[in-house]
Amino acid sequence: MLKEYKKIYVLIAIARLVEEGKKNISTRELSKVIGVSHQSASRYLKELEKEKLIETVISSKGRLIKLTSKGVDQIKLHVGSILSTINKVYVTHVFTGKVFTGLGEGAYYISRKPYFEQFYNKLGFYPYVGTLNLKIESYMDQLLLAEKMAKPPIIIHGFSNHERTFGDVYCYPVVIGDKYDGAIVRALRTIYDNSVVEIISKYNLRKELSLKDGDRVTFLFKTLAIEKAP
Structure with a gap:
């Protein structure tokens, strides 16, 4: 049954x-x-x-x-x-994600200067150029994550240059592995579904936490965001 x-x-x-x-x-x-x-x-x-x-x-x-x-x-x-x-439970819930290698797009977008400066001004750090990609496998974690990310994010505003337009990026401060400050970043246009999170930090998290594909790592949301989405 x-x-x-x-x-x-x-x-x-x-x-x-x-x-x-x-x-x-x-x-x-x-x-x-x-x-x-x-x-x-x-x-x-x-x-x-x-x-x-x-x-x-x-x-x-x-x-x-x-x-x-x-x-x-x-x-x-x-x-x-x-x-x-x-x-x-969602206020203090510890999430677990499985590490995987992305397509490298995160590094490209993070390194754009208008984004880069806003990360420092709004998150308090210049990020390592690259994201830690995690797949959230637990169904309960996915539900809790959706609830967390329905809250107002910190917004990194988009911009335009002579080549193209870059959209807004939503950020949610987290602590990774009980030690490292960072933020989940979510672009308004992304190839990933809601079970995937991309995390930035001033540290190379893969190196600092000795992570490889398939390893699992925990993270905890720090605070509710301070800037409301439009």
């Missing part, structure tokens, strides 16, 4: 795909989103359909999935419980 937390996780994943405009969701597509095999996803769906939380239709594209009103009610019920938990 499917455990309750897995049931809600799958229902929320389906709801998220619908919100993104997916009218027909295949089992294979869902399996990629929730990170399980096609066979496991099929088993989950059978149990959800048995409880009348979803409806499925077999088509030329495979099994297509749709939430029922009962399924939507289940999501609403559990989201309320999740938010209650978030309100209790």
